[in-house]
Amino acid sequence: MAEEKKKKGLNLNRVDMPRQDPKERIKNFNEVALGYTEEMAIAEAQRCIQCKKPFCVEGCPAEVKIPEFIALIVEGKFIEASRKIKETNALPAICGRVCPQEEQCEEKCILNKKGAPVAIGRLERFVADYEAKMGVVEKPEMAPPSGKRVAVIGSGPGGLTVAADLAVMGHEVVVFEALHKPGGVLVYGIPEFRLPKVIVEREVDYIKSLGVKFECDVVVGRTVTIDDLMEKEGFDAVFIGVGAGAPVFMGIPGETLKGVYSANEFLTRNNLMKAYLFPEYDTPIKVGKKVAVIGGGNVAMDAVRTALRLGADEAHIVYRRTRAEMPARAEEIENAEEEGVIFNFLVNPVEIIGDENGWVKGMKCIRMELGEPDASGRRRPVPIPGSEFIMDVDTVVVAIGTQANPVIQRTTPGLEVNKWGYIVADPETCKTTKKGVFAGGDIIRGAATVILAVGDGKKAARAIDHYLKTGEW
Amino acid sequence: MFKIVEKRDWHPLICEMWIEAPRVAKKHRPGQFVILRLHEKGERIPLTVVDKKPEEGLIRIIFQKVGKTTFELGSFNPGDSLADVVGPLGRPTHIENYGTVVGIGGGVGIAPLYPILKGMKEAGNKLITILGARNKDLLILEDEVKAISDEVIVTTDDGSYGKKGFVTDALKELIDAGTKIDQVVAIGPAIMMKFVVKTLEPYNIPCIVSLNAMMLDGTGMCGVCRVTIGDEVKFVCVDGPEFDGYKVDFDELMSRLTIYVEEEKIALERFKKAHPEIFAGVE
Numbered sequence: 001m002a003e004e005k006k007k008k009g010l011n012l013n014r015v016d017m018p019r020q021d022p023k024e025r026i027k028n029f030n031e032v033a034l035g036y037t038e039e040m041a042i043a044e045a046q047r048c049i050q051c052k053k054p055f056c057v058e059g060c061p062a063e064v065k066i067p068e069f070i071a072l073i074v075e076g077k078f079i080e081a082s083r084k085i086k087e088t089n090a091l092p093a094i095c096g097r098v099c100p101q102e103e104q105c106e107e108k109c110i111l112n113k114k115g116a117p118v119a120i121g122r123l124e125r126f127v128a129d130y131e132a133k134m135g136v137v138e139k140p141e142m143a144p145p146s147g148k149r150v151a152v153i154g155s156g157p158g159g160l161t162v163a164a165d166l167a168v169m170g171h172e173v174v175v176f177e178a179l180h181k182p183g184g185v186l187v188y189g190i191p192e193f194r195l196p197k198v199i200v201e202r203e204v205d206y207i208k209s210l211g212v213k214f215e216c217d218v219v220v221g222r223t224v225t226i227d228d229l230m231e232k233e234g235f236d237a238v239f240i241g242v243g244a245g246a247p248v249f250m251g252i253p254g255e256t257l258k259g260v261y262s263a264n265e266f267l268t269r270n271n272l273m274k275a276y277l278f279p280e281y282d283t284p285i286k287v288g289k290k291v292a293v294i295g296g297g298n299v300a301m302d303a304v305r306t307a308l309r310l311g312a313d314e315a316h317i318v319y320r321r322t323r324a325e326m327p328a329r330a331e332e333i334e335n336a337e338e339e340g341v342i343f344n345f346l347v348n349p350v351e352i353i354g355d356e357n358g359w360v361k362g363m364k365c366i367r368m369e370l371g372e373p374d375a376s377g378r379r380r381p382v383p384i385p386g387s388e389f390i391m392d393v394d395t396v397v398v399a400i401g402t403q404a405n406p407v408i409q410r411t412t413p414g415l416e417v418n419k420w421g422y423i424v425a426d427p428e429t430c431k432t433t434k435k436g437v438f439a440g441g442d443i444i445r446g447a448a449t450v451i452l453a454v455g456d457g458k459k460a461a462r463a464i465d466h467y468l469k470t471g472e473w
Numbered sequence: 474m475f476k477i478v479e480k481r482d483w484h485p486l487i488c489e490m491w492i493e494a495p496r497v498a499k500k501h502r503p504g505q506f507v508i509l510r511l512h513e514k515g516e517r518i519p520l521t522v523v524d525k526k527p528e529e530g531l532i533r534i535i536f537q538k539v540g541k542t543t544f545e546l547g548s549f550n551p552g553d554s555l556a557d558v559v560g561p562l563g564r565p566t567h568i569e570n571y572g573t574v575v576g577i578g579g580g581v582g583i584a585p586l587y588p589i590l591k592g593m594k595e596a597g598n599k600l601i602t603i604l605g606a607r608n609k610d611l612l613i614l615e616d617e618v619k620a621i622s623d624e625v626i627v628t629t630d631d632g633s634y635g636k637k638g639f640v641t642d643a644l645k646e647l648i649d650a651g652t653k654i655d656q657v658v659a660i661g662p663a664i665m666m667k668f669v670v671k672t673l674e675p676y677n678i679p680c681i682v683s684l685n686a687m688m689l690d691g692t693g694m695c696g697v698c699r700v701t702i703g704d705e706v707k708f709v710c711v712d713g714p715e716f717d718g719y720k721v722d723f724d725e726l727m728s729r730l731t732i733y734v735e736e737e738k739i740a741l742e743r744f745k746k747a748h749p750e751i752f753a754g755v756e
Binding site: 178179180188216217218219222223224245246247249255256258261262264265268269273274278279280281282283284286357358405407 | 496561693695725731
C-alpha cells in the first residue's frame with residue numbers, strides 16, 4: 001500500500017527520529033529524542049506535497065510558514081529555512097520539541113488522512129538545531145526605534161514571544177522575571193530530558209540579541225507594581241504573561257506529610273535548581289523507592305519520568321479516568337511506558353498515610369468507573385463504593401493542575417479577574433480591563449500549552465504595537 | 474549582582490550584612506523577607522530583612538550559620554556579591570496601636586522581630602521585649618532593641634547573662650505580675666513559639682508568630698512551605714510568614730523542617746572538607 005502510494009509521489013511513512021534507548025535513558029537526564037540528521041530531514045521534508053492551500057498553517061498558533069520552510073529544507077537551505085520560521089516564531093527549537101503538533105499543524109496535514117503526517121515539529125527542531133550548530137544567528141529585519149517602552153512580566157513562552165515580536169517592531173522591551181533565570185515553565189517545569197536548558201538559554205540569547213533586556217529577581221506585585229512600572233519607570237504598555245504558577249493539592253488528609261510534593265516543587269527542584277546533581281549543586285531532592293504521581297497530563301508524565309531517573313524502583317501514574325482521557329501527549333505516554341512507568345487507571349487517592357515520623361508510608365485509594373460526560377466532554381469518573389485499597393508508596397507527587405497566583409491581581413487596581421482568579425482579557429487582542437495592560441498565556445485561560453502562550457504572545461504584540469502607535473484603547 | 478557593602482560578625486556563628494538590593498530596600502515593610510542565592514550552584518534560602526536604607530539601596534540581614542549555605546554566606550566579605558536577592562516577599566506585619574505589645578525574640582529570631590518592634594513602637598504601643606539566647610555570646614541586637622523598648626528582659630539558657638531560663642519563664646512572670654498585655658509577637662525557633670502560645674493560652678492573650686518554613690521559590694509556586702493553620706493549609710511564603718499563633722500546627726511545621734536533615738549534613742560535611750579554613754575556631 002505504502003509502496004503503491006509512493007509511486008504516485010506520496011510517501012505515507014515518516015522518517016523515524018532516533019531516540020536514546022529506554023534502558024539507558026532512565027539512568028540519565030540527557031535529551032531522549034536525538035533529532036534528525038541532514039539526510040533524514042531532507043527525506044522527511046520531501047514527503048511534503050506543498051499544498052496550494054496549506055491546512056497545516058491554520059493549525060499553527062505561531063503562524064509558522066510551514067510549506068515554505070519545508071521546501072527550503074528539501075533544497076538543503078537549512079539556514080534559510082530557519083530564517084523563514086523566525087519570521088513568525090522566535091522559539092523554534094522549543095516549539096519543535098514541546099508543541100503538541102499532533103493536535104495542531106500535523107493533525108491538519110493532508111497526509112494525515114491516509115497515513116502519517118509530515119513530521120513538522122521534528123523538521124522545525126532540526127533547522128533550529130542546525131542553525132545553532134553552525135553558530136549563526138538569523139535575525140529578522142528590525143523596524144527603526146519607536147521610542148516606546150514595554151514591560152513584559154514573566155519570561156515564559158508567552159512573554160518571550162511578545163518581547164521578540166515587539167523588539168522587531170522597534171519598541172524597547174524589558175522582561176521582568178521572578179525567578180533567577182529567564183524561561184519560566186520552560187526552565188523550571190519541563191525536564192532536561194525533554195527540553196535541554198541550553199536550548200532555552202539559546203533562544204533567550206537570541207531574544208537578547210534583538211535588544212530585549214531581562215531583569216530577573218523581580219516579583220511584580222511585590223518588588224514593583226504595575227502602576228510603578230507605568231507611572232514611575234516610564235513604560236507605555238505592560239504585558240502580563242505570568243502563567244498559572246500556583247500548585248493545586250487534592251485537599252485530602254495527609255498532604256502535608258513528608259514525602260508529598262506538588263509537581264511544581266518536584267520539577268523545580270530538579271530542573272531549575274538541578275537537584276539531580278546534588279551535592280555538587282546545593283538544592284536536594286528526596287525520592288523514595290515507590291513513587292506515585294497523581295494526574296494524567298504532561299506535567300504528570302514529566303514528574304514520573306523524573307522520579308525514575310532519580311532512582312525510584314517503581315514509578316506509578318495514578319489517574320482517575322482511563323488512558324483515553326489522559327490529557328498528556330501520546331508521545332509522552334509512550335515514552336513513559338517504554339521507560340517502565342506503571343499506569344494505574346480509574347484510581348483516585350482518598351488519603352495519604354504517614355508513619356510515626358511523619359513520612360509517607362502508603363496511599364489509600366478508591367477505584368473509579370466512568371459515568372456521564374462532564375462539562376469538559378470527558379466521561380466523569382465516579383467512585384465505586386467499597387473498593388478502597390492501600391497503595392504501597394513512600395513518595396507522592398501531586399500533578400493535578402495549577403491555578404492563578406494572585407499577587408499581581410491583588411496589587412493592580414483596575415485589573416479585572418474572573419471567578420477562578422484568571423485575568424480577564426480579550427481573546428483576540430489580549431487587552432485587559434486596565435488601559436495599557438495586556439495579558440496572555442495561562443494567566444488568562446488556565447494551564448494549557450506552550451504554543452497557546454506563543455499564539456497569545458503574537459496577538460498581544462500586534463495589539464500592543466497598534467496601541468503604541470495610535471493610542472487607541 | 475547584589476553587592477555586600479558591610480559585614481559584622483556578632484559571634485563566630487552569627488553574622489550581619491548590608492547588601493545592595495535597591496528595589497527591595499524601596500519596597501520593604503516590617504515582616505517581609507527575601508530569598509537569596511549565593512552563586513550558580515547555590516540553593517535559594519529565605520532570610521528576613523532586619524533593616525533598610527532606601528536612599529542608599531541597602532538592606533540588612535542577620536543570620537546564624539547552621540548549614541552549608543549560611544556558613545558559605547558567612548565567608549563572603551564586603552565587595553563580594555550574591556547571585557540573587559529577591560523580594561520583599563510575604564505579607565507585611567499588620568501594625569496598629571494595640572496598647573501594650575510584648576515582643577519575644579529567641580536566638581536569631583530577634584533579627585526579624587526587630588523591624589516589627591520598631592513599627593509597633595512607631596504606632597504608639599507600649600513595648601515590653603523579652604530576648605532569649607542560649608548564652609550571652611549568642612545574644613544579638615540588645616542595644617537596638619533597648620533603644621525602642623519601654624522595658625527589656627533578657628534570658629539565657631545557661632544564666633550567663635540576664636535571667637537564667639527560657640523566654641516563656643519571663644513571659645509567665647510578666648503575666649503573674651499582673652502586666653496588662655494586649656498583643657504578643659513571638660519569633661524564634663518553632664518550639665519556642667509553640668511554648669509561648671501554650672503559656673498565653675490560659676489567658677487568651679493574642680499572639681502573632683512568624684514561621685521559618687522551608688522555601689524554594691518563595692512566590693507561591695511550589696508549596697513546600699505549606700503548613701496547617703486552623704483547618705486550612707496555607708503557604709508561609711505568600712499567606713504568611715505571620716499567622717495567629719493559636720492556629721498554627723507547630724508539630725507539623727517542625728516535622729516538615731526535618732525533611733532534608735540527612736542531605737543538609739552531607740552538604741555541610743562536604744563543604745567543611747573543601748574549606749576547613751572557614752570552620753577554624755568554630756566548635
